[in-house]
Amino acid sequence: MMLIKTGLLIDGTGGAAHPTCYLAIENGRIAGRGQAGDFATADVAKAVDFSPYTVMPGLIDTHVHLFLEGISDLKARTLRWKESKDTILIRAVNNLALALRQGVTTVRDLGGPYGINALLKKAVSQGVTVGPQVLTACQAISITGGHFHYAGGREADGPEEMVKAVREQAKGGADCIKIMMTGSVNFIRQDAGVVELSQAETQAVVHEAQRLNKPVAVHANGVDGVRQALSAGVSTIEHGALIDEVTADLIAASQVYWIPTLVPFERMLDYGRNHRTKTLPAEGIEQVYFRHQAMVLRAYQAGAKIVAGTDAGALGVEHGDVWREIGLLVECGLPPVAALHAATGLAAKAVGMDSQIGTIETGKRADLLVLEGNPLMDITCIRKIVTVFKNGKEYPR
Ligand SMILES: [Zn+2]
Known part of the structure; x- marks a missing residue:
């Protein structure tokens, strides 16, 4: 003792x-x-x-991708996809150590290639490598050709196949199920594209995941994608950019956990201001990000459960950057006590681990x-x- x-x-x-x-x-x-x-x-x-x-x-990062670092060079990021599994795995081990040094004692990996996240989960729990406890979704599930399918995702079409995809992740050791409801934000058009999963597919995933006792984390941007996720009864909304006031209020009323991942938007804005690329125009990012911040504050004030997650591995977002997310939640207008709760006790509830950590x-x-x-x-x-x-x-x- x-x-x-x-x-x-x-x-x-x-x-x-x-x-x-x-x-x-x-x-x-x-x-x-x-x-x-x-x-x-x-x-x-x-x-x-x-x-x-x-x-x-210890801090909980509810949304990371261990296979990738927050490389800020678009060309270098493209090359990274072509690296071998072994190289990516070694990099991922380093990412884990980096997160622990920044005070992160639990991470939840929401999708990556080669089964690396499940490997790391085992390696940490067996003491083979040093890092935060790893929770994982294993493969992110999308429709054929859907968002993030290129990152080792599981493509599935139709309710039956969705059920199969969920069972596969559970078999592989998944702690939660991740689905890609929409694309990422297009900063020129200011939209998130179409809602990729049908209502029936979404319900099939949620129903099967609930049966297997796995929370469902949903990547969703835009009003339609977020609302479809809410009506299916998912556990966490990831990102949730481009929503309106009514949807922010719906998030609060639904008691879902909202993980707004502010860091990637803030980092992208920084990138856009410094690089002046066509696909990441600073003005467009600024509009999306400022609106996102306003919706986070609105939802918080209406009683929403706002939880910290960084999307580590996204452009400019390093593993261990939860301190940034906490700071940005305060910048949105949340009191410091709520921002700290978002990365501890509330985060533990969001990932279904509150009997153990947080x-x-x-x-x-x-x-x-x-x-x-x-x-x-x-x-x-x-x-x-x-x-x-x-x-x-x-x-x-
Ligand atoms: Zn992500």
């Missing part, structure tokens, strides 16, 4: 922070929380003193972040990492 003496304690439940206390850690889990008097004097004397620091739960409570895994300063007062403190614990084991920076 090990005792940690905390400074400020942010427990990840979204409530007020606690003053200095002691956390007992045993067998990788939080075994208790209390004051000095609650523990044996000998243990208190040996406690690790983090009292000058803030202690909070909050500092007895019985949960000892995934902890030790920070300089108080992120509730200054959100940039989320980057001032002193050390990280995962399953009670320390990974010093």
